[in-house]
Amino acid sequence: MTENQGAGTSGTVGARAYLEQMVRRYYASLIDAWHYAGDPEKAMECAAAAVRQGVWDQPFQRAREHIPGLRARPVHDAGEFWFTAYLEENYPLIRAEIEQVLDTPLDPVVPTTDDAGLIRKGAWKQAHLYRDGRWQTRICSRFPVTTGILDKVPDVTALSPGVITVSRVSPGTHIMPHCGPTNALLRIHLPITVPPGVSIRVADREMRWQEGKCLVFDDSFEHEVHHRGTEDRVVLILDVLHPDLAGDHQERLLRRQRNFEEQIVAFMRERGLARVRVRDGEIALTPDDTVRQLVATYLSGTGITGAELDGDQVRWERADASAGAPR
Known part of the structure; x- marks a missing residue:
């Protein structure tokens, strides 16, 4: 096997492992969402579908980082x-x-x-x-x-x-x-x-x-x-x-x-933050360019200038009104 062939094989394996991890993450998030919604039956339907697709070996064990070969006992x-x-x-x-x-x-x-x-x-x-x-x-x-x-x-x-x-x-x-x-x-x-x-x-x-x-x-x-x-x-x-x-x-x-500094950096990268700061007891979060552009794209042409979540309620801010009624 040549060096390039070896690198290609390694890249393929790495890409496969990354995709498997992403599939686990999205399936896990979907299952968690059904549980959060109070619908365990739909959650288990999703878990069973994931097992059928080879994402996990059994529906109750759903580690996002799964190491094969370890005894699986609850x-x-x-x-x-x-x-x-x-x-x-x-x-x-x-x-x-x-x-x-x-x-x-x-x-x-x-x-x-x-x-x-x-x-x-x-x-x-x-x-x-x-x-x-x-x-x-x-x-x-x-x-x-x-x-x-x-x-x-x-x-x-x-x-x-x-x-x-x-x-x-x-x-x-x-x-x-x-x-x-x-x-x-x-x-x-x-x-x-x-x-x-x-x-x-x-x-x-x-x-x-x-x-x-x-x-x-x-x-x-x-x-x-x-x-x-x-x-x-x-x-x-x-x-x-x-x-x-x-x-x-x-x-x-x-x-x-990871130390605390590394955790902060990971937190920021996972959430698309360029800067976090605490001043006078107030927390300020500055999005990175990707998140900033995504928000701008969502709001473009809608007349919406802001949104505030309060539990299940949403308060909209619009260009033609100071605030919209929660809904």
Whole structure:
């Protein structure tokens, strides 16, 4: 094979991989939209169609980044991981510290921004002790005992590109069905406080947490949370690499950890922003040339000079009127 032939083959493979990723992304967005609209039957019809077309192997597991060859189990045996017993042994210390911090002036657990779109009703709060490959110093200072315990588990820190999070869900909350972005990670829940009436569904299994007992599941499978109880549910969330992951996949996943600056740049590029700025508490976003031209094209000849979204309502600004009625 000549050098040019090799390059051509490599380019073809790369293009194919990119197209497959785009197809997964669009299918996942469509399925999420049906779930958001409250129509799970249409969501599963789309998932089944994707399986028929070879996008995914099964309708409940829909990772946008799918690594072939990994065992596909919605729920894993917690006993397969050495550190789950260690976490459970230290559960009384972890719980005591978390309960001591919650609802105090030092409480860092705040409404989630990363996953806000998944909340159909109710409230979901989070505080990340570990993310982007590093301890979050301010949060960890509120939980020194818990941080010290977890620091002895490299599987969920140095050897994982995931997060360690205190997660708090209020009564009446519904977190809509969704799938994690990759099948290369497993998610571990150490339940801190679990009142009656709270459940999690992973694929077609509905389960209830047991305080102090680790639950290990593959969050690339569809999962959702219902809180029909009367008190907050608190869980410590940890991520670990899938035990079947090895070699280049593992190294690439660990190298992909991004710092805050890299996340900001990725956020801007994904949304077509040329500049973001916070001044006097106000956030200003400046679109790049592509988005600017797209908006100009949409508004050209319509008489519309602006639009403002408020939930399901839209307020139009027109050249012949200061504002249009919401609709």
